[in-house]
Amino acid sequence: MTTPVLLVIGAGPGVSGSLARLYAEEGYDVGLVGVDTEVLAELTAQLGESGVRVEAATVDITDTEAARNAIGLLASAFGRIDVLHFNPSAFREKDPLELSVAELLEDVALGVGGLLTAVQAARPFMPEGARVTATGSMAADKPWNRAASLGVQKAGLRNLVRSLDTTLEPHGIRATTVTVRGALSAEGPFSPDRVAEALRAAARQDVASWEVEVAYDG
Structure with a gap:
């Protein structure tokens, strides 16, 4: 199987959907993993108009066993994963005095642990030259206390991506995160389409000058 494949974790109508469309327009087959069956069905139909193969799995990435099985089945169906993109995060409006330890760990399990699950499940299907990308945020450096x-x-996501890149580099696979330094908006430089273009560009960096964190300032 020689057709390149994009696997999107946390697929939805925003940045991840825009990224999937970009790759589909280039002829990539697309695997979608998300929690909303209706959203996945709509995105699958849109991508199918490009004439590429699209497969979707409805699964909670924090359900480790179910997620690993789902990703394994998708990867087996395609035969390879050339780009794995990780998009999920949890927004919980609580400051540090309101946030419980259990809530913090629940959110980290999604926004960081999910990447670990996804890469471990997909790794056997990732050939030399494959890439891992992740949607980062300026919140890593300038968090909103609320x-x-x-x-x-x-x-944590940025830190884990660094460890993944170091681990995967000897196998010819690289990982990077794009730190979006602005608020997402429907239009303009921080629209989903523009951020998706930045993510695709990050995946295609020259390995001689590879950056594990790419800042996107719009």
């Missing part, structure tokens, strides 16, 4: 867990997630 959403304290989000900053922890994005800082």
Whole structure:
């Protein structure tokens, strides 16, 4: 199987959907993993108009066993994963005095732990030259105290991506995160389409000057 494949974790109508459309327009087959069956069905139909193969799995990435099985089945169906993109995060409006330890760990399990699950499940199907990308945020450096867990997630995500890149590099696979330094909006430089373009560009960096964190300032 030689057709390249994009696997999107946390697929939805925003940045991840825009990224899936970008790759589909280039002829990539697309695997979608998300929690909303209706959203996945709509995105599958849209991508199918490009004439590519699209497969979707409805699963909670924090359900480790179910997620690993679902990703394994998708990867087996395609035969390969060339780009794995990780998008999920949890927004919980609680400051550090309101946020419980259980809530913090629940959010980190989604926004950081989910990447671990996804890469471990997909790794056997990732050939040399494959890439892992993740949607980062300025919250990693400048967290809003009213959403304290989000900053922890994005800082942890960036840290984990660094470890993944170091681990995967000897196998010819690289990982990077794009730190979006602005608020997402329907239009303009921080629209989903523009951020998706930045993510695709990050995946295609020259390995000689590879950056594990790419800042996107719009």
